Amino acid sequence: MKLATWNVNSLKVRLPQVLQFLAQHRPDALGLQELKLEDPSFPLAEINAAGYQAVFSGQKTYNGVAILSPRPAVNASMGIANFDDPQRRVIGATIDGVRLICVYIPNGEAVESEKYKYKLDWLIRLTSWLKQEMAQYPKLVLLGDYNIAPEDRDVYDPKVWQGKVLFSEPEKTAFQNLVALGLRDSFRLFEQPEKSYSWWDYRMNGFKRNLGLRIDHILLSAELVKCCKSCSIDRDYRAKERPSDHAPVIAEIEI
């Protein structure tokens, strides 16, 4: 079973690349973030024509998440239980017995800003909800844009980023609180190239200079860690014409 996540930064703009990705990798589940479109504008016909179904939760201009799969996605859920958040950042579904939670964790803007406080509060709510989800679904995948680089090696220059949003200690602690639920970062189960990142700033030739951060992750529950065979970042999609600023992350589990 091949699982993937990708912040597409506008599904309208990136749809041709998403269709190309589906054709190339044939993922069994693809979580998308930052659709930036409302549900009636979701390109379901094109995705169906590619042999995929979709569950999605969109909004205008910002946020928006989806899960695409060739097999049926059942028990779809939107948002975090008991948290009335108008921002469309979470969608869940079960595919072939595997529970997928696709998240677009808030960016946080800057440490000490209102959005940063919202991010940390949001992460607390996500974590307490996931504790229940983990108990219910032993085979669980938490994938998406976390907007957190967990370790020094996930940042091109940890000294520059020290204390900054995406790499501040409270955010890293929040990430470890998710891990403490019994989740593992699938990327770090394997040897990886040095300086592996999943996001590069559009500005300053960030990608060409490999000035990136690894902020997109696929976390697996213990049952799925046991059967995880690979995890990689497909940089090719960041190198294309008119790319998203994020590259897709792909994990394979033998199930």
Next chain:
DNA sequence: ATGGCGGCTCGCAGCCGA
């Protein structure tokens, strides 16, 4: 020191992302 790119919108400038 700043803004740099790219996507969005009751658009032609300003917002937001990371």
